[in-house]
Amino acid sequence: MARTGRRPGQTETREDILAAARNQFGERGYDGATIRGIAAEAGVNPALVHHFFGSKEQVFAAALDLPIDPAAVLAVVLDGPRDSVGERILRLFISLWREPATRTPFLALVRSVSTNAQAAAMMRQFIERVMLARVADALGVPKLRLTALISHVMGIAMMRYIVGVEPIASAGEDELVALVAPVLQQYID
Structure with missing residues (x-):
């Protein structure tokens, strides 16, 4: 289970979440990937994914570097x-x-x-x-x-x-x- 709260020390949490999102979307496709799965792979709480990116669509847009919302x-x-x-x-x-x-x-x-x-x-x-x-x-x-x-x-x-x-x-x-x-x-x- 992912730990809650802020990670100690210098953090690359946002980049870790993006890497996990790219992997999850790549392996499972858009439909199969979930915020919970992305968070688990990144080792964070799902609320942190929402904090950085908002919705699943926004995580996807960031993961693919879409220049639009x-x-x-x-x-x-x-x-x-x-x-x-x-x-x-x-x-x-x-x-x-x-x-x-x-x-x-x-x-x-x-x-x-x-x-x-x-x-x-x-x-x-x-x-x-x-x-x-x-x-x-x-x-x-x-x-x-x-x-x-x-x-x-x-x-x-x-x-x-x-x-x-x-x-x-x-x-x-x-x-x-x-x-x-x-x-x-x-x-x-």
């Missing part, structure tokens, strides 16, 4: 009129890929999930169970449509920010939104 993404997507969901999603994605502070971790994540089956499985479970399921339920949209929407947005990110294909790479953000947001909205409608 999943709850904040869901709030952006779901807060506002239904007829502008496509535009909100596209503007959010563009803003995340535009900024080097978030683009760099996204690039690393894309590389990880495209070359490592374990990372891909973890990310797939997270997207399916946490992001897609919640948005689909909240909007009453089939998951297939949302998956197509995400694929569309990821394709734009790939062409614009990774491969740099013109003219999409240098198109103005408002021009891109005017062109693509109505198409994304079709997936929702």
Whole structure:
């Protein structure tokens, strides 16, 4: 059983929890990993995991070094009129890929999930169970449509920010939104 209270001396508790989380998510997947299991492997009380990271989603985001808070993404997507969901999603994605502070971790994540089956499985479970399921339920949209929407947005990110294909790479953000947001909205409608 994990000890309670603060560890004596210099502590790397946060890093120990992250290492345990990466291992637990890697071995058990998103669904199988638990806060209790992560805490046990790190040798800490589950309350300490919650103290450092909050929810299981937040532990996952930190373990994979996601540059976003999943709850904040869901709030952006779901807060506002239904007829502008496509535009909100596209503007959010563009803003995340535009900024080097978030683009760099996204690039690393894309590389990880495209070359490592374990990372891909973890990310797939997270997207399916946490992001897609919640948005689909909240909007009453089939998951297939949302998956197509995400694929569309990821394709734009790939062409614009990774491969740099013109003219999409240098198109103005408002021009891109005017062109693509109505198409994304079709997936929702």
